Amino acid sequence: MRWTILLSAILLFACNKKETQRTTVAKDTIMEIPETTKVVKAEKPENLVPKQYSNERFKEVTVERMDKNKFRVRGKGQIFEANFNWIIEDGHDELKTGFQTTDAGAPEWGNFGFTITVEKKRENSKLTLVLFESSAKDGSRQHELPIVLF
Structure with a gap:
């Protein structure tokens, strides 16, 4: 009878000691109580802020996919006479070319x-948009800014 009471007291004491070290989970956080507190936050998705591209003539350039083959390009440029060119290539061919102007030179x-609306010729190719300034001297591409579309 004594052994039963002693064993019951030990079990009761051991159970109460473990109870103070409970783990509580609430809204993407984990906390241990009472001695240490750990907080683990869920990571935010990376695609909430669009990626920005820049070089010495273009800055804060973003590309937003509007449809399967349609893209919106926005940004700032420090371009002579406010005119710049763009080209879309797939690594083999130039698919589209054009020019744009900024609101200040x-x-x-x-x-x-x-x-821009563009379709791939080859299923496994990568489309790249290249923004550039044309040289007034010889028409060559200067300050190219390549952006992979898809």
Whole structure:
């Protein structure tokens, strides 16, 4: 009888000691009580803020996919006479070309925005949009900013 009471007291004491070290889970956080507190937060999705591209002539350039083959391009450019060119290539061919203007010429940073609709020729190719300034001297591409579309 004594052994039963002693064993019951030990079990009761051991159960009460473990009870103070409970773990509580609430809304993406984990806390241990009472000696240490750990907080683990869930990571935010990376695609909430659009990726921005820049170089010495273009900055804060973002590309937003509007439809399967339609993209909106926005940003700022410090371009001579506010004119710049763009091209879409797939690694083999130039699929589309064009030009745009900013709302201010160099040395100011002018805003621009335009949409592009383009389809892949090859299923496994990557489409790349390249923004660039044409040289007034020889028409060559200067300050290219490549952006992978998909």
